[in-house]
Amino acid sequence: MPEPQRRPIMDTAAVERALSRMAREVVERTGGTEGVVLVGIHRRGVDLAAWIAREIERTEGVAVPTGSLDITLYRDDLMTVGPRPVVGRSDIPPGGIDGRQVVIVDDVLYTGRTVRAALDELADYGRPSRTLLCVLVDREGRELPIQADIVGAKVPVPAGGRVEVRVPRTDGGALGVEVVDGGGGAG
Amino acid sequence: MAHPTAPSLGKDLLALEDLTGEQILSILDTAETFKEISVRPIKKVPALRNRTIVNAFFENSTRTRVSFEFAEKRMGADTVSISTTGSSVQKGETLVDTARNLEAMGVDMVVIRHSSSGSARFLAERIPSNVVNAGDGKHEHPTQGLLDLLTIRDHRGPIDKLKVCIVGDVLHSRVARSNIWGLRRLGAQVAVCGPRTLLPPAIEEMGVTVFRRVEEAIEWADVLNVLRLQLERMTGGFIPSLREYNRVFGVTRARIESAPRNVLVLHPGPMNRGVEIDSDVADGPQSVILQQVTNGVAVRMAVLYLLSGHAPETAEAAKRGGDA
Numbered sequence: 039m040p041e042p043q044r045r046p047i048m049d050t051a052a053v054e055r056a057l058s059r060m061a062r063e064v065v066e067r068t069g070g071t072e073g074v075v076l077v078g079i080h081r082r083g084v085d086l087a088a089w090i091a092r093e094i095e096r097t098e099g100v101a102v103p104t105g106s107l108d109i110t111l112y113r114d115d116l117m118t119v120g121p122r123p124v125v126g127r128s129d130i131p132p133g134g135i136d137g138r139q140v141v142i143v144d145d146v147l148y149t150g151r152t153v154r155a156a157l158d159e160l161a162d163y164g165r166p167s168r169t170l171l172c173v174l175v176d177r178e179g180r181e182l183p184i185q186a187d188i189v190g191a192k193v194p195v196p197a198g199g200r201v202e203v204r205v206p207r208t209d210g211g212a213l214g215v216e217v218v219d220g221g222g223g224a225g
Numbered sequence: 226m227a228h229p230t231a232p233s234l235g236k237d238l239l240a241l242e243d244l245t246g247e248q249i250l251s252i253l254d255t256a257e258t259f260k261e262i263s264v265r266p267i268k269k270v271p272a273l274r275n276r277t278i279v280n281a282f283f284e285n286s287t288r289t290r291v292s293f294e295f296a297e298k299r300m301g302a303d304t305v306s307i308s309t310t311g312s313s314v315q316k317g318e319t320l321v322d323t324a325r326n327l328e329a330m331g332v333d334m335v336v337i338r339h340s341s342s343g344s345a346r347f348l349a350e351r352i353p354s355n356v357v358n359a360g361d362g363k364h365e366h367p368t369q370g371l372l373d374l375l376t377i378r379d380h381r382g383p384i385d386k387l388k389v390c391i392v393g394d395v396l397h398s399r400v401a402r403s404n405i406w407g408l409r410r411l412g413a414q415v416a417v418c419g420p421r422t423l424l425p426p427a428i429e430e431m432g433v434t435v436f437r438r439v440e441e442a443i444e445w446a447d448v449l450n451v452l453r454l455q456l457e458r459m460t461g462g463f464i465p466s467l468r469e470y471n472r473v474f475g476v477t478r479a480r481i482e483s484a485p486r487n488v489l490v491l492h493p494g495p496m497n498r499g500v501e502i503d504s505d506v507a508d509g510p511q512s513v514i515l516q517q518v519t520n521g522v523a524v525r526m527a528v529l530y531l532l533s534g535h536a537p538e539t540a541e542a543a544k545r546g547g548d549a
Binding site: 123 | 232258265266272276
């Protein structure tokens, strides 16, 4: 079986530039930092949300509350997969999300099913005044009518390929994005 | 970059004796994350949506049944509870009938409590649904053992560093057996303490130390799991009197306070206050009895989650009598 071909799409500097721009866009789209909550989707979305929060604090001087969502229990294919995925912890910042502007952060937007699950889970925690979606990589292949508001990069991926986002805290190594030909991709 | 997966528990949870240390830790870790669900504004996730679970309680129970029902409802399952008194159940015949009826109704999981040891395995081998043992006679009560492990770990850290003594009516206790298997599997030192009449013969063969005096047990242990005197199961004269039992084996404040270290006190409930445990210990700062109840829901959620979805691959094996 041939080795999958890996194509670097973004190096560390490119990802950091994208995240800096995304942080500025978050502030622009939400009209400042008042009432803004960043919520990363496990696992890499959490790391990226922390990166964006640090950047907002650096530029705006305000620490935006951040939380995390583990959508495992909200997956719509949970009954058909086995063995069971490991369940992570969801963590909503003190003060909750009622009436706030919640920015969901994830690494890759593909089918939209992960975001659908995240929206369902958020609804169990409260009712934000507005919810935005912020992803580092947007690839085609949506199976649900979901789109991102803030995008780091649009990456065309051939059928059967997948996007891999590497985040130091989760994966080790340097920040980066690669396309791997052959295999699926993040949802 | 696949999602990490938990080790498979197989089709059923029948006994902690069947599980590896890795499987037990996986259940405890999953339960740890499920605690958060019970403090959310909406205490419910859709993980078991469209699953039907039957709680078949052929023996009286309120605490365990309610705990399972909460766990099932918080996972979004549809639940039905059936019960009958132990005395009216004909062992074997009724269980086979029950199994056939449950199969015909297409249930996905069965939680069973029964007064006969081995009844959960008997059922598991005859239906394709997942079976969870909620207590079978004097054999095992695995989810109680797991919630005890979780509570101990919450307060005292890794189990393999601990000395745990089970005090009281070990002879009639399925909780004791599940505790011994689970604690030993995770590397704890385990002891038992009680009147000779209430300890099973050759209990040492389960790898436990035996203390004859409760004072010695308390001096040795980091954790005490105090068992209820199961008066309803005592058909002979096991102890001279309840008062005598309390005087010799009761976990009293004076005994706890004389311990060289801060001993954690557990009790699976319901308690006979003033018999195996005094009220000022049960309600005292070292008691984690109510947290055991809270942890019970999280542990049962974890077990249901980890077992669910396993039935389709193993149904045929179950019908053949396999133990997949």
